Every structure is written in C-alpha cells, then in structure tokens.
Amino acid sequence: MNGFMSFMEQKIMPTTQKIAGQRHLLAIRNGVISTLPLTIVGSFFVIFLNLPIDAYMEWIAPFRHILDIPFRFTVGLMALYAAFGVGASLANFYQLNQLSAGLLSVLAFLLASVEPIQITKAVPGVIDAGRYISVGTLSATSLFGAIVTALIAVEIYHFMIKHNISIKLPDSVPPAVANSFAALIPTLVVILLFWGIRYGLKFDVNTTITYLIAPLKSVLVGNNLFGGLLTVFLIVFFWSFGIHGPAILGPIIRPMWDSAILENMEVFTATGNAHQLPNLFTEQFIQWFVWIGGSGSTLALVIMFMFSKSKFLKELGRLSFVPGLFNINEPIIFGAPIVMNPILIIPFVITPLVTTTVSYFAVVSGMIPLMMAKLPFTMLAPIAAIISTDRTIMAGVLVLVNFVISFVIYYPFFKMYEKQQLAGEEENRMLGAIIILITFVAGQCIAHYSKWVQSKSLLVLLLVSILFIGCSMGAYVAFSLESPYFIIVPTILCATCLSAKYRFTSMALIQRVKEMQKHGA
Structure with missing residues (x-):
C-alpha cells in the first residue's frame, strides 16, 4: 500500500496537477x-x-x-x-x-x-x-x-x-x-x-x-450505472491523494452535467412529469443522494469523530460538523486526514459506490423520480433532494437510508483509526509526563546548585523568569511552533526555580529569626 501511494504521489499527482492547471x-x-x-x-x-x-x-x-x-x-x-x-x-x-x-x-x-x-x-x-x-x-x-x-x-x-x-x-x-x-x-x-x-x-x-x-x-451522465460509478470513483480516487477530484474532471464532466440537468429542466417544464426525464446521472443525483456531507459521504464519519474517545478526533469532529452539514468536507479530508490514509481511504471510496448503486435502483424502479432542478450545493441534502425531485418525500428518505449505509461502512474503519489515535495519544501523554518530570528535577537542581540563582534576589529572578517565558511565547507564535512544550518547559523551569528560591529565602529568614530570639533570650 505504501509503495502504491508513493507511486501515486511521485508519478501521478504531478501529471494530474498539470492537467488541472491547463x-x-x-x-x-x-x-x-x-x-x-x-x-x-x-x-x-x-x-x-x-x-x-x-x-x-x-x-x-x-x-x-x-x-x-x-x-x-x-x-x-x-x-x-x-x-x-x-x-x-x-x-x-x-x-x-x-x-x-x-x-x-x-x-x-x-x-x-x-x-x-x-x-x-x-x-x-x-x-x-x-x-x-x-x-x-x-x-x-x-x-x-x-x-x-x-x-x-x-x-x-x-x-x-x-x-x-x-x-x-x-x-x-x-x-x-x-x-x-x-x-x-x-x-x-x-x-x-x-x-x-x-x-x-x-x-x-x-x-x-x-x-x-x-x-x-x-x-x-445518461442512465448507465457503469458510467455513474466511474464518475464517482474517479472523483473520490483523486481526492484520496489530495487532488481536487471535480477540478480534474470538471472541464470534461461539468459541461455534461450542466447540459444534462438543463435538458431535464426543459423536458419537465414542458411535461410536468419528473419520472420521464432523459438523464439520470446528473450532478444533482450525485450531490444529494451520494455526497452526503461532501465527496466520499463523510458526514457519518464526522459524527463518529464527534463522539470519539480520542481527544483529537473529537475536536476535529466538532469543528467539521457544521461545514459537513452543508456538504463542505475539506476539514475532515485534510484534517483526519483521509488523504494518503490507508485506513480511511477504503470506506471513502467504497461508500459512495454503494450509495450510488442503491440510489440508481431506487430511481429506475420508479420509486423516486429524476432530478428536475439545480439548487446550491450547500443546502441540506434531504431537503434539496425532496425539492429537486418535484417534492418527493421518498427522496429525502433515500438520503437518510444512504446516510445509515455510509455509517455502517465507515464504522469498523473508524474504530481501527480511533484505536491507532488513542495509542498515539497515550504515548504523547507518557512523553509529556516524562518531559515535565525532567524539567521539574532540572529546576530543582538549578535552584540548589546555581551560584547565580542563589546570589540574586527573588524580585530579580521573577523579572528574569517573566522575560524568559515571554521570549518563549514570542518564538512559539513567530515561528508557528506546534508543540506546546516550547511554552510549558520554560514555565515549569522558572516556576520551580522561583519556588525553590522562595523556600530557601523563607527558611533562611526563619532561621535568622530563631537565632535572634535565641540571642535575645
């Protein structure tokens, strides 16, 4: 799998990017x-x-x-x-x-x-x-x-x-x-x-x-199931490698999509019968029945992330939920990431192929009419599907059925990925605890053995600590550093030194008071 992804990244992606920029x-x-x-x-x-x-x-x-x-x-x-x-x-x-x-x-x-x-x-x-x-x-x-x-x-x-x-x-x-x-x-x-x-x-x-x-x-874009599956597959295939699928296929497929839906609209205007329209695989068919939450039907995955045990996945799910409702899923594609991710690529490709097939048979059986209107892609899928099929309630039901299908397909892969994330987060927590412990010990050693620290007053050390932490925060922001330990470590180090210095100063003061009381007695 890694060899295939490396081949795609080195050989295919540059070519497709050149094509997209032609x-x-x-x-x-x-x-x-x-x-x-x-x-x-x-x-x-x-x-x-x-x-x-x-x-x-x-x-x-x-x-x-x-x-x-x-x-x-x-x-x-x-x-x-x-x-x-x-x-x-x-x-x-x-x-x-x-x-x-x-x-x-x-x-x-x-x-x-x-x-x-x-x-x-x-x-x-x-x-x-x-x-x-x-x-x-x-x-x-x-x-x-x-x-x-x-x-x-x-x-x-x-x-x-x-x-x-x-x-x-x-x-x-x-x-x-x-x-x-x-x-x-x-x-x-x-x-x-x-x-x-x-x-x-x-x-x-x-x-x-x-x-x-x-x-x-x-x-x-006609009524051929193979053609519909091919279009859907190519879009999610390119997305899997970080390439905007519609951008690659758009110059070829979008004029066909637009022509198809406009032909449907003209026929519907003349006949008023949405069951007798010429084109099944319009962009709207794929948009409302297949792309539930965006390319790859990712809304189900977003909801799983929202309730994940992984802190990272839970936060990503919350951030991606509102965009996902309106069929914008770049946050989840690049944030999870799905791109170049062997675990999540599999359901990302399989799910839309399954929902495309289910939707196709729902239409050809006569249960749901064909698309007769073009609406903004940011509408809620169930509502847009109902309106686009001449107010057919069953179209909205089909969207919900496809959502359940996508949830079932994504779930086992989500659990695998969640387990992987939890293992990584546990390692990070252990590493963080070790770093904090080492920093604390280092601070104690500096306070005990540094003559410079021992020779300075508590006020001077406080001012130096504020300057040191401020410089660390400035570097963190200026250089867009990712690890919070660039701030945590200096803060713990300074706090430990100040605490030890305060303790030493207090102990010395108490000792002096006792000596004065002894001599006074």
Whole structure:
C-alpha cells in the first residue's frame, strides 16, 4: 500500500496537477461555473411553474407563458452565456481584454450555430414578417459547441495580438477605445472563418461537436450505472491523494452535467412529469443522494469523530460538523486526514459506490423520480433532494437510508483509526509526563546548585523568569511552533526555580529569626 501511494504521489499527482492547471481546461471550468447563478435562479422558476397544487396551477394558467420567460432567458440561453464565460476566462489567462474576448466568443458561437430565418409573409395572429433566429440552438444542447467555438475565437484573438496583427492607437487614447480597435482585425477574421465554414462549406460545427460528444455523454451522465460509478470513483480516487477530484474532471464532466440537468429542466417544464426525464446521472443525483456531507459521504464519519474517545478526533469532529452539514468536507479530508490514509481511504471510496448503486435502483424502479432542478450545493441534502425531485418525500428518505449505509461502512474503519489515535495519544501523554518530570528535577537542581540563582534576589529572578517565558511565547507564535512544550518547559523551569528560591529565602529568614530570639533570650 505504501509503495502504491508513493507511486501515486511521485508519478501521478504531478501529471494530474498539470492537467488541472491547463489553461483551456481552466477556462472551460471557470466559464461554465460562471453561469451557475442563472441556472439556479432558472431552476426556481421551473419549480414555481409546476407546483402540484391544483388551485395554484389554475390560478397561474392565464399568465403561465409570462412566468416561463425567466426560465427561457436563463436556462434556455445557457450555451450563449457559457460562450462568453469561457472566452473571457481564457482571455484572462492570456491577459487580453476580457470583454472583447467574451463578445468575440459569442459572435463565433452565433455564426456557427444559428441560421437566421426570413419570414416574407405574415400569418395573422401567429407570426409577423421579418427575420428571426431559433433560440433552441442556444440552450444546453449546444453547450459543447459553445465551448469549442469560444476557445477557437480567443486563440485567434491571442495569436493576432501576440504577432501585432491589430490596429494600435497612441497611448493617449483611452483604453476602452484602444481595446475596441485592437479587436477589429481579429473580429473580421473570426467572422470570415465561421461564416465561411457554416455557409460556404455548409458545415455545421455546433451539430457535429454535439454529435461527437453524445456517446461519452450518454455513458457518464445518461442512465448507465457503469458510467455513474466511474464518475464517482474517479472523483473520490483523486481526492484520496489530495487532488481536487471535480477540478480534474470538471472541464470534461461539468459541461455534461450542466447540459444534462438543463435538458431535464426543459423536458419537465414542458411535461410536468419528473419520472420521464432523459438523464439520470446528473450532478444533482450525485450531490444529494451520494455526497452526503461532501465527496466520499463523510458526514457519518464526522459524527463518529464527534463522539470519539480520542481527544483529537473529537475536536476535529466538532469543528467539521457544521461545514459537513452543508456538504463542505475539506476539514475532515485534510484534517483526519483521509488523504494518503490507508485506513480511511477504503470506506471513502467504497461508500459512495454503494450509495450510488442503491440510489440508481431506487430511481429506475420508479420509486423516486429524476432530478428536475439545480439548487446550491450547500443546502441540506434531504431537503434539496425532496425539492429537486418535484417534492418527493421518498427522496429525502433515500438520503437518510444512504446516510445509515455510509455509517455502517465507515464504522469498523473508524474504530481501527480511533484505536491507532488513542495509542498515539497515550504515548504523547507518557512523553509529556516524562518531559515535565525532567524539567521539574532540572529546576530543582538549578535552584540548589546555581551560584547565580542563589546570589540574586527573588524580585530579580521573577523579572528574569517573566522575560524568559515571554521570549518563549514570542518564538512559539513567530515561528508557528506546534508543540506546546516550547511554552510549558520554560514555565515549569522558572516556576520551580522561583519556588525553590522562595523556600530557601523563607527558611533562611526563619532561621535568622530563631537565632535572634535565641540571642535575645
């Protein structure tokens, strides 16, 4: 096991960290994540449009089409927003003007995916004559097309700026104007490229990219149990070695996750039936049913730590409980630690695989519907699961069942780790007792045999002791020293010397008083 971990740390981790830091993958991750507020707000409108209350549905029926508008302009245009976000993120890496790059990315995506429609004759009461575009190609289904076209557009922009193929204005010109003129030639090149491909070569870039990515998407975020287990395994596997799993897989899996949940939301908005949605393994399925307390389902472990006999584990559990309730588990992953820990890695990997399987069969059996809303990941899992499955109470029950399963799996490994911690703490207590005893004896010896101590007054020794302890505390704070013995030892040493000096002084004073009384008698 140690050899395998050493191999992972020396060979695999550097590679994965390079992948996670690759500029295009970072741009995809950051750009897609930037659309999160839109998808969450759009999700709430999906819920408002489909509350299972007959009186409410009858009440909103006359203006349902108005309530649907925010959803259409958030979720329905998600690919358009993602194109801007990805382009601006990549431009930030190249230190280009982000606004120009974002607009250029949107332009490239529109040219590649949308074909204007000319209506020459009006149909009274249906449509007026004019030019129209279909917004259907701007939704989640075109997310990958938006990403690819945005990356290409910004690379063209970067290449031309880097090689001075742009219009440069004097430094006296305001930056906003200078940036606009600098983007003129790149904009022309992007227009000619994507316009020529779409209308000259009759090649649909967006549809082709969507078609090519479909097989991988169907495996990872469709209804395939193997794909769901693979995604979960890879995330916890990377976490086991201290690598942020979603950061590594995010550029690949997050666009698929977002596309999947947005497709579910669109179908649910149209049908109102959460049992007949296209995608099972959305991010929300994993978030609410599997990541109970965070990646690896660690909330059960946190609660065990809270009641541990080990002082360290108990304190860590208390500190990690509130973050764990809201699905933030970095304190337990790096504090226990789970990272590189042979005992805790095993349940950390096994538990989510088991709960994923249980949840999968609960959904395919029809007991629980599919996910139809996207909520913030910091919500309490049972509540979020109920809301995300069209207010299905059994979804909350499934979360509790999975919590019990995770508790059962983690428990024997927790006991093993607790035993190990208790043994270490006992050794530390024994070592501490020995250190304190040695310090006490040393203090007594100094007080008895040091001529310097014997020659100084009690007040001088007190001032020296305060200075010595103060310097020790200063060094403890300044150098972030971990062991409290850097303060305990000087304190005991000084206290012992002062106590002995006080005793000697008192004894000498008593002896002198007795002698004076004797001579007086």
